[in-house]
Amino acid sequence: MSGLEWILLLSGVVSGATPILLATLGETLTEKAGFVNLSLDGTVLLSAMVAFMVAFETQNAILGFLAACLVGALVAAVVVLFSLWLGQSQVAVGFVLTLTTRDLAYFLGNPYTRLHGPQFSTFPIPFLSDIPVLGPIFFHHNWMVYAGLALIGFCWAYIYRTPMGLRLRAVGESPKASFARGDNPAKLQWVYALAGGVLVGAAGAAFSLCVKPGWGRPQGAEGTGWIALALVIFGGWHPVRAAAGAYLFSLLQVLGIYFQGWIPSVPAQVFQVAPFPLMILTLLIIAYARKTATQEAARRRLWMKSFLDFFSGTAPSALGKPYRLESF
Amino acid sequence: MASDPGARMAVELIDIHKEYGPLKANQGISICFAPGYIHGILGENGAGKSTLMKVLAGFTPKTRGLIRIDGSNTEYQTPAEVSRLGIGMLYQEPVDFPVLSVLENFMIGQTRGFWLNRMATQKRFESLCLHLEFSLPPETPVQKLTTGERQQLEIIRLLSLGANVLILDEPTTGISSFQKETLFQALKALAKEGKTLILVSHKLEDIERLCDRVSVLRKGRVTGEMERPFDTETLLKMMFGSVPSPLKPSQTAAGAPLLNMENVSATGDRAGLRGCSVVIREKEVVALAGLEGSGQGVFLRLAAGLKVPTSGAIRLQGEPMAGKDCIAYQNKGVTFLPTSRLEEGLITGLTISEHFALKASHGFRVRWNDAEQQAQARIEQFRIKGKPGMPVESLSGGNQQRLLLSFLPDAPSLLLLEKPTRGLDLESTLWVWEHLYHYREKKTAIVFSSSELEEILMVADRILVFFNGGVIRDIKTAQTDVHDLGRAIAGKA
Numbered sequence: 001m002s003g004l005e006w007i008l009l010l011s012g013v014v015s016g017a018t019p020i021l022l023a024t025l026g027e028t029l030t031e032k033a034g035f036v037n038l039s040l041d042g043t044v045l046l047s048a049m050v051a052f053m054v055a056f057e058t059q060n061a062i063l064g065f066l067a068a069c070l071v072g073a074l075v076a077a078v079v080v081l082f083s084l085w086l087g088q089s090q091v092a093v094g095f096v097l098t099l100t101t102r103d104l105a106y107f108l109g110n111p112y113t114r115l116h117g118p119q120f121s122t123f124p125i126p127f128l129s130d131i132p133v134l135g136p137i138f139f140h141h142n143w144m145v146y147a148g149l150a151l152i153g154f155c156w157a158y159i160y161r162t163p164m165g166l167r168l169r170a171v172g173e174s175p176k177a178s179f180a181r182g183d184n185p186a187k188l189q190w191v192y193a194l195a196g197g198v199l200v201g202a203a204g205a206a207f208s209l210c211v212k213p214g215w216g217r218p219q220g221a222e223g224t225g226w227i228a229l230a231l232v233i234f235g236g237w238h239p240v241r242a243a244a245g246a247y248l249f250s251l252l253q254v255l256g257i258y259f260q261g262w263i264p265s266v267p268a269q270v271f272q273v274a275p276f277p278l279m280i281l282t283l284l285i286i287a288y289a290r291k292t293a294t295q296e297a298a299r300r301r302l303w304m305k306s307f308l309d310f311f312s313g314t315a316p317s318a319l320g321k322p323y324r325l326e327s328f
Numbered sequence: 329m330a331s332d333p334g335a336r337m338a339v340e341l342i343d344i345h346k347e348y349g350p351l352k353a354n355q356g357i358s359i360c361f362a363p364g365y366i367h368g369i370l371g372e373n374g375a376g377k378s379t380l381m382k383v384l385a386g387f388t389p390k391t392r393g394l395i396r397i398d399g400s401n402t403e404y405q406t407p408a409e410v411s412r413l414g415i416g417m418l419y420q421e422p423v424d425f426p427v428l429s430v431l432e433n434f435m436i437g438q439t440r441g442f443w444l445n446r447m448a449t450q451k452r453f454e455s456l457c458l459h460l461e462f463s464l465p466p467e468t469p470v471q472k473l474t475t476g477e478r479q480q481l482e483i484i485r486l487l488s489l490g491a492n493v494l495i496l497d498e499p500t501t502g503i504s505s506f507q508k509e510t511l512f513q514a515l516k517a518l519a520k521e522g523k524t525l526i527l528v529s530h531k532l533e534d535i536e537r538l539c540d541r542v543s544v545l546r547k548g549r550v551t552g553e554m555e556r557p558f559d560t561e562t563l564l565k566m567m568f569g570s571v572p573s574p575l576k577p578s579q580t581a582a583g584a585p586l587l588n589m590e591n592v593s594a595t596g597d598r599a600g601l602r603g604c605s606v607v608i609r610e611k612e613v614v615a616l617a618g619l620e621g622s623g624q625g626v627f628l629r630l631a632a633g634l635k636v637p638t639s640g641a642i643r644l645q646g647e648p649m650a651g652k653d654c655i656a657y658q659n660k661g662v663t664f665l666p667t668s669r670l671e672e673g674l675i676t677g678l679t680i681s682e683h684f685a686l687k688a689s690h691g692f693r694v695r696w697n698d699a700e701q702q703a704q705a706r707i708e709q710f711r712i713k714g715k716p717g718m719p720v721e722s723l724s725g726g727n728q729q730r731l732l733l734s735f736l737p738d739a740p741s742l743l744l745l746e747k748p749t750r751g752l753d754l755e756s757t758l759w760v761w762e763h764l765y766h767y768r769e770k771k772t773a774i775v776f777s778s779s780e781l782e783e784i785l786m787v788a789d790r791i792l793v794f795f796n797g798g799v800i801r802d803i804k805t806a807q808t809d810v811h812d813l814g815r816a817i818a819g820k821a
Contacts, residue, residue: 163435163444166428170436173425180387180423181437182408314427 026199038094041225072201236313
């Protein structure tokens with residue numbers, strides 16, 4: 001493989017990762033606040049469909065993008081309504097919604113299949129895109145890819161460097177203590193659930209307006225939401241590590257396409273599906289890395305310890321357990 | 329109304345009622361707290377002390393009554409409003425964020441703006457630490473601190489928020505005697521500065537040592553008030569209605585060796601356990617003394633078969649136990665009662681009857697009537713304040729412990745108890761030990777850990793002193809006293 005091919009491959013990885021990246025960051029934000037939104041998979045499809053539909057009807061990709069974000073926030077709002085206000089299980093509501101929104105997307109999107117609509121065009125960043133190797137890999141994309149890259153840093157800085165981020169982590173760890181410190185846990189949780197929903201909606205738009213333009217059945221975005229949910233765990237609820245996971249998954253997908261060309265005797269489906277079991281394998285390795293026995297074995301081996309430390313991360317203690325005030 | 333630090337604040341509770349459904353936790357309590365004093369609230373478990381303090385701290389709304397701050401009636405709904413008024417509460421179980429660092433815990437609730445100003449906060453944190461002679465590592469996650477250190481952090485945080493009234497709910501539970509000393513010094517200094525301090529406790533000796541005046545609660549009512557100097561007999565009468573009779577340890581000779589540990593080492597806790605060689609005999613009551621996390625927990629879990637030693641040998645009734653799991657230990661009659669009642673001992677969400685049904689679960693059908701009858705019988709036998717249909721988490725700490733004791737098998741060979749009387753008042757403690765002593769007639773050896781030196785000296789035949797993961801002292805109770813034991817615990821053996 002030539003240098004140029006490598007650059008092309010990596011450039012594909014960076015742009016292809018954008019939808020999963022956005023969904024992963026969104027869910028990380030939501031789960032950091034102790035809230036679980038399991039409706040991701042269907043929401044990504046529905047918002048992808050809405051993004052394309054609105055963009056097609058108005059011939060304006062920006063409007064399509066905004067509509068998708070709104071859809072993401074609305075679905076999150078339904079989970080919030082049922083769990084925080086009506087006291088229902090976040091998991092159950094999320095599951096049902098993921099199925100509903102998927103079917104809704106296919107049903108409402110039927111008239112828009114296989115049409116050609118507007119999409120975000122490539123916008124090479126001046127000067128930066130001229131840098132050899134790095135330029136074509138990172139700075140020769142459309143603006144959603146740049147936004148995704150910037151968002152990794154923003155999420156990290158927000159969560160770990162601002163008072164707001166500190167309160168976000170606090171409510172996910174202990175809503176009771178958060179309440180004692182003068183915050184309203186339910187309010188913080190719905191704010192971050194909605195913010196996460198906006199990003200999940202943006203992930204859908206990233207599919208139908210950039211990565212896999214247009215709408216079809218299947219759309220090609222199926223499974224993204226589940227992978228994003230797994231990546232949040234993979235990343236130990238840390239935005240940068242979760243983002244690294246998104247790029248790893250994208251790399252596996254792109255490599256699948258290349259392998260298809262190199263070994264034509266293997267059916268194409270194998271390479272399409274391969275990233276999913278590989279992802280499970282990765283998750284397994286990480287789960288083992290966190291076991292106490294492994295930790296103790298690694299105590300005397302410095303390289304192993306730093307390797308394991310990178311993967312260590314624990315779920316917010318109050319994840320999925322909304323706080324009820326003592327009101328009897 | 330914003331509080332200004334250094335202001336003197338008087339708090340008055342007038343005819344406070346708090347009802348949880350049919351349960352009347354507080355029935356018309358009136359107390360006046362004056363600035364510059366340490367005011368004790370004394371009472372046995374379930375007397376309504378914690379409820380009263382939760383009402384005062386705004387964590388739970390009162391049913392009826394008035395709260396007057398500096399002479400004016402005050403109403404509030406949330407803890408945040410209360411903390412703006414200048415009242416801070418230190419809860420019995422720490423209400424903090426275990427995963428976050430000390431400094432982050434300190435910051436939450438008192439930082440504004442867009443960027444975290446770590447430098448300035450750390451400076452304020454360090455100056456407060458210095459002022460009260462606490463030493464806390466700012467970057468360590470709070471879960472790695474001891475209970476005492478978490479308390480110190482909370483006190484500093486409340487002061488930094490401008491608290492003029494400080495409520496401490498059972499602050500001496502679960503902390504070492506040295507941390508207790510540090511805490512008491514700090515509290516005395518704060519009272520001298522004009523702060524209003526409220527100390528809630530069921531421990532008479534803490535109240536007597538520290539407080540200037542005390543109000544005694546019993547069954548949700550104030551049964552008496554007293555100023556220094558205190559009269560112990562009168563206070564006990566106010567607390568219990570009568571003076572509980574002290575325990576008479578029965579002196580019985582130890583029997584055959586039951587548990588042998590030979591040069592055993594293991595990881596865990598803060599210090600692990602290193603080179604421990606101990607013999608426990610039948611009928612013995614052995615206390616494990618030491619600072620929190622010095623190896624007592626590891627020792628108990630090794631003896632219960634819940635932990636595997638990295639080196640050394642364990643023998644039970646002469647039989648080597650290497651490679652055997654905790655079921656094998658259980659079959660040999662080893663029973664372990666951990667300290668965290670709700671996490672490891674009881675199942676939150678299940679009722680008392682359901683616990684008995686679970687224990688007797690054989691066959692296909694649950695015999696609800698039997699379970700209910702058994703629950704009722706044990707409730708009476710163990711004097712548990714509760715009903716068979718009540719979920720276990722709604723019982724008070726003392727009653728949860730009684731329930732756990734009621735599950736113990738009839739004739740265990742070795743009873744391992746981790747802080748069995750943690751958080752219990754004197755009457756309950758005496759009751760628990762009276763009950764445990766009955767096991768000696770069945771040749772049972774009892775090994776227990778405790779942070780209360782008085783309790784250890786009162787009930788144990790033999791004391792093992794742990795320091796930094798090693799047993800540094802193995803001594804008969806008759807040959808030591810509080811002073812000697814205190815020095816040994818600090819590693820000056």
